């Protein structure tokens with residue numbers, strides 16, 4: 001028997017009423033964009049490159065739109081590393097970078113972080129995404145590993161020591 005599912009905040013859950021399959025099928029077609037996770041402790045104006053996501057004060061750009069991104073004056077620029085490299089000469093950002101990685105792209109090396117700092121002069125926060133763009137693990141302001149949000153989607157070495165930021169999720173290091 002197929003169990004009808006509802007999507008609540010991007011997660012599939014069993015529908016409270018299993019006797020309305022037509023309505024459930026309709027809801028399943030309407031997949032919401034993943035919410036952007038702001039790594040800063042305050043709201044910010046966010047430019048996201050190509051990734052499908054949503055949030056307040058957030059706009060999505062293509063990597064070819066450097067002029068439009070500049071005019072938007074992003075406080076956070078969020079993109080895969082390859083696109084940050086493409087834009088490094090033409091776009092500036094005032095508060096932070098979010099670097100999207102996935103299982104196929106290597107985690108950020110110290111050399112890459114140093115290069116990002118030299119070019120953009122703002123802290124960078126790695127966010128590991130799954131294929132649908134949901135954040136699996138994310139870096140906090142302590143920059144000591146990635147807090148794991150979804151254990152089922154994670155592989156690698158984990159530490160369970162509490163982070164200095166106060167969060168208690170295991171971290172990928």
Ligand SMILES: [Zn+2]
Pocket residue numbers: 140141142143147163164165166167
């Ligand atoms: Zn932390």
